[in-house]
Amino acid sequence: MKPFGQLLDFDSALQTVLAETMVINTNESVDLDDLAGRVLAEDLYAAMSIPPFNRAAMDGYAVIATDTFGAGRRDPRQLTIVGHVFAGDSPSLNLKAGEAIQIATGAPMPDGADAVVMVEETEKSGDVVKVFKAVYPGANIGRVGEDIKKGERVLAQGTVFDAGKIGVLASQGLSRATVLTKPRVAVMPTGEEIAAFDSELRAGQIYDINSHTIAAVIRQSGGKPEKMPIAEDKPDRLQAAIEKSLDADMVVISGGSSVGERDLMFGILEKLGKVLFHGIQIKPGKPTMFAVVRGKPVLGMPGYPTSCLINAYLLLAPAVRKMAGLPHDEGRIIEAGLSQSVPGAVGRRQFLPVKVENGKAIPLFKESGAITATADADGYLDIPQNVDILEKGEKVIVRLFAR
Ligand SMILES: Nc1nc2c(c(=O)[nH]1)N[C@H]1C(S)=C(S)[C@@H](COP(=O)(O)OP(=O)(O)OC[C@H]3O[C@@H](n4cnc5c(N)ncnc54)[C@H](O)[C@@H]3O)O[C@H]1N2
Ligand code: MOO
Secondary structure: OOOOOOOEOHHHHHHHHHHOOOOOOOEEEEEHHHOOOOEEOOOEEOOOOEOOOOEEOOOEEEEOHHHHOOOOOOOOEEEEEEEEEOOOOOOOOEOOOOEEEEEOOOOEOOEOOOEEEEHHHEEEEOOEEEEOOOOOOOOOEEOOOOOEOOOOEEEOOOOEOOHHHHHHHHHOOOOEEEEEOOOEEEEEEEOOOEEOOOOOOOOOOEEOOHHHHHHHHHHHOOOEEEEOOOEOOOHHHHHHHHHHHOOOOEEEEEOOOOOOOOOOHHHHHHHHOEEEEEOEOEEOOOOOEEEEEOOEEEEEEOOOHHHHHHHHHHHHHHHHHHHHOOOOOOOOEEEEEEOOOEEOEOOEEEEEEEEEEOOEEEEOOOOOOOOHHHHOOOEEEEEOOOOOEEOOOOEEEEEEOOO
């Protein structure tokens, strides 16, 4: 048993973790439809222009713009319809003065035509069309390369794919992209009292919550969780389990981080590598520790499920995002009025889970062991350590959990 040393402030703790986590620089090729959230590993240049040909942007008539000049409701211009072009056609017609070609949105513009009159501005009778409104040259045409020019850089290295960026890739007829490999993060629950969901509970046991909440945070931060078996609180077993988990890019351990008889983590991590901090000046999450073992970052999370999850959002998520090559995410914030007064945590910066309803921030005062404190919360208040009390009705900033 070793009492905490001096507690570190949260910002220094986060900086220490980030300083020891590096972006994974291996790549893999991923299917177009699985790219959402993935990080592009190379610059991508357009192999073709989009649109690849001049095309009608409206249903109507392809015309020579000058033929429509002066047209009005009372003074329409009459053009002879010489053909019909549908989307997907490859027109061979060549439009001449006084002629119009019926055209569908997306169809290639026939040679000679330089504008499209919308069908609403026309009236067809037999093979003659009356045009009620003049169009300027280029009207209602999508020009070659207007969207993307052949040879231009369409997506830069480091781009995070979302629906729109997947669309850019699709426009080029590409079926895959080279992206950064997801960081593999080993998740190791510890404790004699912790049981896997598929086992019978013995007296005194509870089901493992933390490895599942941690895995969810890793996944939504761009990482790949690798679940380890629940480790027993025996030094040699714990050490062997940690050594095995070091095959991953990062290790997250839950439990055993405090100062109880069986809280062995500090000693083992100090033996295997270097503990950079043990104890942060925050509530919840005071016993959180961080070590570097054989070049790998190892985060020791408190066993209490809410302490564990809040610190997974605050410390683990930024680290995994960094390894995944994702930009730092400050998260979304909203302003709300406090539904009741909140006492500060003496000497500790407090991250208090709150629910937001009708513009009110409702504090969820539950103990750190209660998973519902985070499950029911939309976000948290970040209350500095020198605050005595936040008054009812006070405007507060709620930092929303990333979901
Ligand atoms: N004398 C002191 N005791 C404690 C202190 C302290 O400063 N001095 N800190 C308290 C705080 S704050 C926290 S948080 C906890 C953290 O303790 P550990 O990280 O050592 O975690 P455990 O003791 O192993 O477990 C705590 C609690 O959480 C349950 N647990 C553990 N793992 C899981 C899991 N995977 N799924 C669900 N629940 C889990 C465990 O059964 C315990 O009930 O220490 C305080 N004590
Ligand atoms: O720091 Mo503990 O995590 O308050 O509950």
